[in-house]
Amino acid sequence: MALISDGRFIEDAWRRLADEEALPKTGKFIVSLPRLEHAVEVLGPTATFGVIIPNTTEPSALIAALPRLDLISIAFPAFADGRGFSLARLLRRAAFKGELRASGRLVADQYPHAIGCGFDTIEIPDDLAERQDEGQWRAALNAYSMSYQRGYAGRGSILEARRKAVRS
Amino acid sequence: MTAVDLRVAQRPNAPMTTYRYDEYDAAFVSERVAEFREQVNRRLSGALTEEEFRPFRLMNGLYLQLHAYMLRVAIPYGTLTARQMRRLADIADRWDKGYGHFTTRQNLQYNWPKLVDTPDILESLADVEMHAIQTSGNCIRNVTADHFAGVAPDEIEDPRPTAEFLRQWSSLHSEFSFLPRKFKIAVTGAAHDRAAILVHDIGLRVVKNDTGEIGYQVVVGGGLGRSPFIGKVVGDFVPREDLLAFLEAILRVYNRFGRRDNKYKARVKILVHEKGIDEIRAAVEAEFAAMDRSAFDHDPEEFARIAAFFAPPPYESLPATSALLRAAKLETPAFANFVDVNVGAHKIPGYAIVTVSLKPIGGVPGDATSEQMRVLAEASERFGFGELRVSHEQNIILPHVKQDDLFALWSMLDAAGLATANAGLVSDIISCPGLDYCSLATARSIPIAQAISKRFSDMSRQRRIGKLGVKISGCINACGHHHVGAIGILGLEKKGQESYQITLGGDPTFSASIGEILGPGVTAEQVPDVVEHLVDYYLAEREEGEAFIDTWRRIGHARFKDVLRREGEDGADI
Ligand code: HEM
Ligand code: SF4
Numbered sequence: 001m002a003l004i005s006d007g008r009f010i011e012d013a014w015r016r017l018a019d020e021e022a023l024p025k026t027g028k029f030i031v032s033l034p035r036l037e038h039a040v041e042v043l044g045p046t047a048t049f050g051v052i053i054p055n056t057t058e059p060s061a062l063i064a065a066l067p068r069l070d071l072i073s074i075a076f077p078a079f080a081d082g083r084g085f086s087l088a089r090l091l092r093r094a095a096f097k098g099e100l101r102a103s104g105r106l107v108a109d110q111y112p113h114a115i116g117c118g119f120d121t122i123e124i125p126d127d128l129a130e131r132q133d134e135g136q137w138r139a140a141l142n143a144y145s146m147s148y149q150r151g152y153a154g155r156g157s158i159l160e161a162r163r164k165a166v167r168s
Numbered sequence: 169m170t171a172v173d174l175r176v177a178q179r180p181n182a183p184m185t186t187y188r189y190d191e192y193d194a195a196f197v198s199e200r201v202a203e204f205r206e207q208v209n210r211r212l213s214g215a216l217t218e219e220e221f222r223p224f225r226l227m228n229g230l231y232l233q234l235h236a237y238m239l240r241v242a243i244p245y246g247t248l249t250a251r252q253m254r255r256l257a258d259i260a261d262r263w264d265k266g267y268g269h270f271t272t273r274q275n276l277q278y279n280w281p282k283l284v285d286t287p288d289i290l291e292s293l294a295d296v297e298m299h300a301i302q303t304s305g306n307c308i309r310n311v312t313a314d315h316f317a318g319v320a321p322d323e324i325e326d327p328r329p330t331a332e333f334l335r336q337w338s339s340l341h342s343e344f345s346f347l348p349r350k351f352k353i354a355v356t357g358a359a360h361d362r363a364a365i366l367v368h369d370i371g372l373r374v375v376k377n378d379t380g381e382i383g384y385q386v387v388v389g390g391g392l393g394r395s396p397f398i399g400k401v402v403g404d405f406v407p408r409e410d411l412l413a414f415l416e417a418i419l420r421v422y423n424r425f426g427r428r429d430n431k432y433k434a435r436v437k438i439l440v441h442e443k444g445i446d447e448i449r450a451a452v453e454a455e456f457a458a459m460d461r462s463a464f465d466h467d468p469e470e471f472a473r474i475a476a477f478f479a480p481p482p483y484e485s486l487p488a489t490s491a492l493l494r495a496a497k498l499e500t501p502a503f504a505n506f507v508d509v510n511v512g513a514h515k516i517p518g519y520a521i522v523t524v525s526l527k528p529i530g531g532v533p534g535d536a537t538s539e540q541m542r543v544l545a546e547a548s549e550r551f552g553f554g555e556l557r558v559s560h561e562q563n564i565i566l567p568h569v570k571q572d573d574l575f576a577l578w579s580m581l582d583a584a585g586l587a588t589a590n591a592g593l594v595s596d597i598i599s600c601p602g603l604d605y606c607s608l609a610t611a612r613s614i615p616i617a618q619a620i621s622k623r624f625s626d627m628s629r630q631r632r633i634g635k636l637g638v639k640i641s642g643c644i645n646a647c648g649h650h651h652v653g654a655i656g657i658l659g660l661e662k663k664g665q666e667s668y669q670i671t672l673g674g675d676p677t678f679s680a681s682i683g684e685i686l687g688p689g690v691t692a693e694q695v696p697d698v699v700e701h702l703v704d705y706y707l708a709e710r711e712e713g714e715a716f717i718d719t720w721r722r723i724g725h726a727r728f729k730d731v732l733r734r735e736g737e738d739g740a741d742i
Contacts (some may be wrong), residue, residue, distance in 0.1 A: 080223050080306070082346025086423045089343055093460065107220045109207065116342025131215050143203045145195060148336045151463025152343070158192040158336070159470060166469055 002129035004111075004122045007138035009129065014050065014071060030073060033057065040065050052103065055083040059090040066096050073123065076104025085117040092118035092153075108132045111140040115154035116147065185318070185555045185568075186247045187332045187477045189297045196339065197294045200301055204228050205287035212284075227307055227345065229275075229300030230286055233607055239278045239286060240303040241293060243558050245313035245331040245355070246274040246565075250545040250554040255296040257541035263289050268541070270526060270534040272560045272598055272649055273352070274312045275303050279605055301339060306347045308338035308419070314356045314363045315559035318478060319567045321515045325374045325382060327357035329475035330411070337412055344419045348426035349434035351419070352391075364560060364676040366390045366399045367652060369436045370418065375405060383407045388418060388448065389440030392646035396682045397437040400445040402452055408471070410456075413464040417455040421448065481553035481568055486518025490571035503578050506589040509631065511574065520571050522552075523591040524564040524581060529625045530618050533599040534562035543584040551577045561598055563591060593630040594638055594703065595621040598649050602642025602659060611659025611666040613642035616695050623696040624703075633703055635715045639674070652676035654717040655699060656683040668695050672702070672728055673720050684725050687732055698732065705731045 003012040014028045023031070023039060030050045031039050039049060050071025053062070062072070072091060074084040088100055102114050103123040114122060124132075147155045189197070204224070211221040229240040241256070248256075256276055260268050263285050264278040271277055281289060293299055303310050311331045318326040334353060338344070344351075354363040357374035365371025371387035383405045390399030406414045418436075425443075427433045440448050497504035512521040524544065527533050536544070544564055548556045551573045557565035569577055581587040590596045597620060600606065602613030617640055624630050639653030643660070650656030656671035668690050671683030690698055703716070705728065710719045720728060 079220065080346050081428060082306075082344070083424055083428075085343045085346065086420050089420075093458070107216065109203075109224055110346075112340075113342045113345055131217075136210065136215060139206065144199050144340070146192060147342070148196070148339050149341060151460065154342075158196070159467060161192060162190070162470060162473070163467060166473075 002124055002126060004124070004134075004137050005120065007111075007134070007141040009134050009137075012123070016052065028070070030071060033061075036062075036065055040068050043068075050098070050101075053087075055081065055087055057087065059087065059094055062091070063094060066091075066094060069096070069098055071099040071101060072096060073101040073103045074119075076102055076106055079105045079107055079110065085113060088114075088117040088119055108136040108140040111137055112144055112147075112154060115141070116149070116152040118153055185478060185481050185553060186249060186328070187244075187474065193297070193336075194294075197297070197299050197301075198291075200228070200299065200340070201287060201290045201294050204290060208283060208287055223305055223346070226305035227302055228286075228290065229303035230283075231304060233279070233605055235605070236280050237283055237286070238605070239281045239289060239300060240271070241276045241278070241298060241300045242303045242310040243274045243276060243298075244310060244335050245317065245328045246315045246558040246560075247317075247328060248556045248558065249296075250549045250556070252296045252298055253541050253545040253548070253556055255292065255298070257538035257545070259289055259292055260538040260541070266539075267535055267537045269532075269601070270536065270558050270562045270564070272562060272600075272647065273310060274315075274558050274560065275310060276558070279601075304350075305345075306349050307345045307351065308334075308341065308347075309350055309352045311335050311338065312352070312354045312363055312368075312560065314358055314361075315557045315565050316362055316512070316521055316567065317357065317557075318480065319514050319516075319519075319521055320358050320360075320362075321513050322359040323357050323515070324359070324376060325357040326475075326478050327355040327363075327372075327374060328478050329471060330357075330372065330374070330384075331355045332474050332477075333412075333471060334415070337415075344423060347419070347423055348428045349431065349436075351422070351436065353415075361677040362559070364649075364652065364680075366678065366680040367392055367396070367649075367676060368399065370415065371399050372411075377405050381407065384411055386414060386418075389437040389445070390680075391435050391437040392649060392651050393435065394432060394644040394646070395438070395441075396646065396651040397441060398680045398682065399437075400440060402445065402449050409468075410461075410464075413459055413461050414452070414456055416464075417452045417459060420455055421451045425451070480516075481555070483516045483519065483568070484570070486516075486570065486572075488517040490518065490574075493571045493574055496575040500575070502582075502587075502589070503575055505627065505631065506578050506587055507574060509589045509593065510591040514568070516568075518571055520569050520574060522566040522569050522574070522577065523559070524566065524586050525588040525590050525596060526563050527590060527596050527621065528585060528588045529590075529595060530622045532614050533597050533617050536564070540584055540586055543580065543586060547577055547580055550580075561591075561596060563596070589627060590630060592635045592637075594624050594633055594636045594699075595630060597621060597638045597640060598653070599640040600642050600647035602640075602648075606642060606647075608645060609642035609659070610644075610661040611642050611668065612692065613640045613648060613657075613659055616640055616657060616659065616668065616692060619692075619696045620699055623700060633707065633716075636703070637674075637676075637717075638699065649676065650674070651682045652680065653683060654715075654720070655702060657695060660689060662689060666692050668692065670695075670698055672725060673717060675717055686725075686729060701731060702728060 052073040101121045231238040269277045313327040313331040354365045354368040355372040356363040367390040373385040386403035387399035388402040510523045552566040597617040599617040603609040637654045639649045640657040641648035641650045652674040658669045670686040674683030
């Protein structure tokens, strides 16, 4: 797996726990959704952990755990399955402030979409990272100077810019 | 906004009746071209697999077809300037085979571009403020509108500012570019629906409430394809300031819950059908209530900025009727026929709306040569403030022609083979490309259109028959809108043979209905015979003032079925 953040391939500080693995005492780790409730119960307030969720998860199922989570990874079962984008928006709306990660075979060209919807990092398989190197991800990040939407992250909004032009 | 607004680019000789890009729009479109150029390079280098490249080329209008790539260029809300039309002609000459095909969704298709040329074509389009963005793919498609927008006497409000507002909002939307399936929006602001809004994923109708405030009736879940549905009302009156938020709520519900397990069940129409409109309305309303609407904090200045571009051209004040026109009609019967059939009422006295038919008898519906495109551009400059429209019936409209100029315009069109007087008549056929171009086709459709058109080549007979929508698709995907044809024709394949299923009673307007099947399929050769029998029966049965669909509605489907059965028994073998 390769991890992209701010247009660079970086070392992943997080470890995905297999379901049969015991919860560790230290370190950053990611549990599956079925284990989340248990993890929240038994882990102390200082534990640093996250969860990986299917893109069909109802955000309400996570609300109680949100303040405890430092990372949420949304699985993209196929790169063209855009449900994860809406789910990311909803989690940000629910005031999730931790790292939001898209995990799957996303292609570089989707980077601005992911950023716009509130993702911080993208996790892709190695074979894909080999074909789509860092340069392509960085280029995608800078492909557009602005966007037509408002309230989406990343680029500046054209509507805002026009509004400023009138009012100044 | 006034002429001193610096954000509005002023150009000499440019018509002022449609939207002009500002620096942000121009930058956006050129960034899109640059991105696509890189995507093509990365496809060629292998960085992108074909599967990965596919959604991105589709979102730039590039399809892989039977013989070649096909590039679909957007003509947002159907409005074109003369300059843009000339550029479409130049592109056809330089990179294609000298013609283009106007489609049923206010797009223009080139059938033969090369992959490596497409970035240059897109750049050439960007130069005249055009693009191919989102004319294809599982995203919000080119927003369409009434082709008589701004000039129709029955209009509450010009729908084009709304359509342009939505074009911008939907362009490269972060969240809604990987939907379960394509998503089409159409807008009308008139009492009569010429934009087929009830068969779109979202149809918007500008309405006024009791206090005179403008808002939108929002209809969701219409569509054609293999399972046709008429859209249902999801919002009766959505105030303008809430429109974007409301649409975003619908799209979010669809993006999350639309089916992705089966691409034939992935359109929003299936979601609406399976859940029921009440459940969908509740979900949309809940989402709308939960949204942070400050992000949409409606910007009346932005809407006004856009609306100002669609200001009426400098009309002269003229008498309501033209003596010149009357005299010319008396003198030249062919011209009189053209005026009676192709010319419509304009909201300004002394002006007219002219439909230029791209359906010459025996021709390919919607095709125009580069030469014809240039003639149309020239005609619009001489007689119509340099503005043209594309209709979903695949014709070209000159929206502001002085009645006094009609004869000169007709003469010019006639010399270019563009004066076919059949707008709305039986030979004004909508047809998809079918087996001649399309890889999904199960049967030919263009040759069927040509055969019907030739069968009715007697124009006086066509006029006697009156308004009649014949629509043909070459497969179940229904690109030719056969479901909403008064006579619909669907080409299928049965045991290696083309077989045509005929439906009657389809209607794309506010009185929308899906056509009903007439009987067993017929062969390609029989289609013109069947159409002719149906038409003859209608002529025998019709009452004063009835169009085909009215007679069909009055006397019922069964009677039409009977006719055909009888004809079959008489040995006509239908
Ligand atoms: C030649 C290549 C084409 C291909 C491969 C193609 C493919 C398709 C497919 C697969 C559908 C069904 C989608 C669905 O129901 O989910 C469809 C629908 C449609 N297409 Fe095409 N099409 C082509 C050309 C055209 C042309 C030339 C036009 C216009 C003349 C057109 C206009 C439409 C329209 C209006 C629909 C309406 C169905 C709806 O939206 O409910 N298409 N097309
Ligand atoms: S209706 Fe079928 S044959 Fe015709 S263009 Fe659409 S997909 Fe092709």
